[in-house]
Amino acid sequence: MNAFWDTFGGAGRGMIDFAVHLYRIVHLSFRSLYWIFIGPFKGERIRWRLTFVQMVRIGVNSLPIVGVISFCVGLIIAMQAAYQLERFGATIYVADLVGVSITRELGPLITAIIIAGRSGSAITAEIGTMKVSEEIDALKTMGLNPIGYLVVPRTLAMIVVVPCLTVLADLFGIAGGFVLAIYNLKLPFLAYFNETATAILLKDFITGLIKSGFFAIIIAQIGVYQGFSVQGGAEGVGKSTTASVVSSIFLIIFADLLFTTLFYSTF
Amino acid sequence: MSEPIIQIKNLHSRYGTREILKGINLDVYKDETLVILGRSGCGKSTLLRHIIGLQKQSQGDIFVKGVNMARASDAERDEVLKKSGMLFQGAALFNSMTVGDNVALPLVEHTPLEPSTIEIMTRMKLELVGLSGFESFMPAQLSGGMKKRAALARALAMDPDILFCDEPSAGLDPIVAAGIDYLILKLKRAFKMTIMVVTHELASVFLIADRIALLDDGQVIFLGTREDMKNSSNPKIIQFLQRQPDEEVVDRELYLNSLIGTKYL
Ligand SMILES: Nc1ncnc2c1ncn2[C@@H]1O[C@H](COP(=O)(O)OP(=O)(O)OP(=O)(O)O)[C@@H](O)[C@H]1O
Ligand SMILES: [Mg+2]
Numbered sequence: 001m002n003a004f005w006d007t008f009g010g011a012g013r014g015m016i017d018f019a020v021h022l023y024r025i026v027h028l029s030f031r032s033l034y035w036i037f038i039g040p041f042k043g044e045r046i047r048w049r050l051t052f053v054q055m056v057r058i059g060v061n062s063l064p065i066v067g068v069i070s071f072c073v074g075l076i077i078a079m080q081a082a083y084q085l086e087r088f089g090a091t092i093y094v095a096d097l098v099g100v101s102i103t104r105e106l107g108p109l110i111t112a113i114i115i116a117g118r119s120g121s122a123i124t125a126e127i128g129t130m131k132v133s134e135e136i137d138a139l140k141t142m143g144l145n146p147i148g149y150l151v152v153p154r155t156l157a158m159i160v161v162v163p164c165l166t167v168l169a170d171l172f173g174i175a176g177g178f179v180l181a182i183y184n185l186k187l188p189f190l191a192y193f194n195e196t197a198t199a200i201l202l203k204d205f206i207t208g209l210i211k212s213g214f215f216a217i218i219i220a221q222i223g224v225y226q227g228f229s230v231q232g233g234a235e236g237v238g239k240s241t242t243a244s245v246v247s248s249i250f251l252i253i254f255a256d257l258l259f260t261t262l263f264y265s266t267f
Numbered sequence: 268m269s270e271p272i273i274q275i276k277n278l279h280s281r282y283g284t285r286e287i288l289k290g291i292n293l294d295v296y297k298d299e300t301l302v303i304l305g306r307s308g309c310g311k312s313t314l315l316r317h318i319i320g321l322q323k324q325s326q327g328d329i330f331v332k333g334v335n336m337a338r339a340s341d342a343e344r345d346e347v348l349k350k351s352g353m354l355f356q357g358a359a360l361f362n363s364m365t366v367g368d369n370v371a372l373p374l375v376e377h378t379p380l381e382p383s384t385i386e387i388m389t390r391m392k393l394e395l396v397g398l399s400g401f402e403s404f405m406p407a408q409l410s411g412g413m414k415k416r417a418a419l420a421r422a423l424a425m426d427p428d429i430l431f432c433d434e435p436s437a438g439l440d441p442i443v444a445a446g447i448d449y450l451i452l453k454l455k456r457a458f459k460m461t462i463m464v465v466t467h468e469l470a471s472v473f474l475i476a477d478r479i480a481l482l483d484d485g486q487v488i489f490l491g492t493r494e495d496m497k498n499s500s501n502p503k504i505i506q507f508l509q510r511q512p513d514e515e516v517v518d519r520e521l522y523l524n525s526l527i528g529t530k531y532l
Contacts, residue, residue, distance in 0.1 A: 138353070
């Protein structure tokens with residue numbers, strides 16, 4: 001009987017903890033979005049220089065890895081598609097499959113997952129270390145709000161950079177398909193190009209970018225939230241960094257499911 | 268004396284269920300230097316954290332320049348904080364910035380000054396704490412005592428009215444420590460600052476203090492001038508001044524219990 005209540009109580013406590021975390025993250029996100037979109041009209045300035053530094057750190061330094069991985073994924077999708085379509089002699093439709101799945105789904109998703117692992121974790125580690133060494137407290141005692149000074153530049157940088165990287169991922173993914181089509185399937189370049197161009201509609205591309213904007217907010221907010229909630233010393237930073245990556249990937253996939261359902265049923 | 272600039276009324280503070288401060292009442296007057304004494308772990312740093320609003324108390328009120336630090340809006344609190352400086356016990360320098368940028372940050376953020384002016388002011392503050400020439404060093408390249416002094420320079424950057432120092436001279440050699448004491452004296456005389464210092468150095472205490480508060484078991488058990496303290500007959504104060512250790516536990520059985528707990532008995 002005791003064991004029953006223990007399990008039951010544990011599950012209940014877990015649910016409550018989860019709800020508390022979720023509430024705090026949503027609260028933090030609203031505060032940061034308020035600072036970004038409404039703050040400037042109320043005399044809070046946005047620190048563009050810090051935002052720019054973050055954009056370089058998140059964006060420029062991620063270019064190679066995002067490019068290479070999306071190229072490989074494009075190639076993989078093309079091979080899997082060709083494997084099926086060869087039986088019908090319809091290999092030209094590889095262009096449709098690769099183009100649509102990359103722009104609608106895989107470009108935004110892969111970019112978000114790479115950035116969550118690479119930059120979300122770095123944000124958590126940086127802010128967590130600042131918390132442990134009382135730097136956050138020092139900021140507050142100078143009358144500087146950590147939201148305005150730390151969270152806003154990172155969130156803004158993410159919102160700008162992740163969609164840009166997604167465009168790059170789309171291009172490289174499609175290029176992966178091209179390479180297979182031309183060198184392996186021996187399709188004429190122009191035919192494949194035209195097929196790709198007619199297959200991808202503007203809405204495919206746009207819905208992908210809308211998703212990636214939301215992924216950006218998720219990565220930034222989870223990264224920052226986990227950083228602020230670091231407890232203890234270096235070990236705490238390690239734990240929160242892991243939690244940051246795991247929970248942002250989980251939320252990204254979950255948000256992806258919601259958006260895809262929405263776009264699938266309405267567009 | 269004049270109006271109190273800091274008023275602490277019945278402050279209770281707890282971490283979890285452990286109560287650290289148990290009803291602190293303390294007024295700090297304008298332009299005075301108040302030294303806070305107390306044993307390690309008695310809650311001196313915690314008290315400072317409450318005053319600057321970093322921690323929320325479970326009970327009681329704190330007013331700094333008439334602003335209730337726990338209830339005030341962010342904007343009101345920030346106004347008070349901009350004109351006060353805090354030297355943290357662990358220095359708390361921004362590790363990703365150079366020493367110069369650390370000192371300059373409050374000026375860059377809160378004043379419309381030109382970068383060249385800010386640079387000059389930064390040099391002056393570093394000069395004041397004996398760190399001229401270290402502007403471009405990273406905090407990791409400084410020794411513990413140098414970090415403390417750089418942090419003091421940062422706390423002084425905005426020419427604060429109120430300065431909080433958590434053990435400014437801990438870990439410094441006697442000469443530099445004396446230098447810090449004289450710096451505090453100078454600040455007090457020349458800039459008319461209200462200063463609250465936590466320190467363990469008895470020599471410093473008698474040099475800089477206008478008044479002394481002794482914390483024990485979460486309460487202020489003594490508050491008075493240097494003379495009051497020297498003439499006090501309170502055994503806790505005498506113990507502190509004569510640097511005597513706690514009395515040895517003579518009861519062997521109690522000592523044994525305290526080591527192994529009661530479950531084996
Ligand atoms: N974050 C925390 N969580 C739980 N307990 C804490 C925390 N910070 C401090 N404490 C406890 O509060 C008490 C007071 O700590 P504080 O740092 O204020 O002491 P102190 O008087 O400044 O000591 P010292 O002279 O050694 O610096 C200590 O007993 C400590 O165990
Ligand atoms: Mg302390």
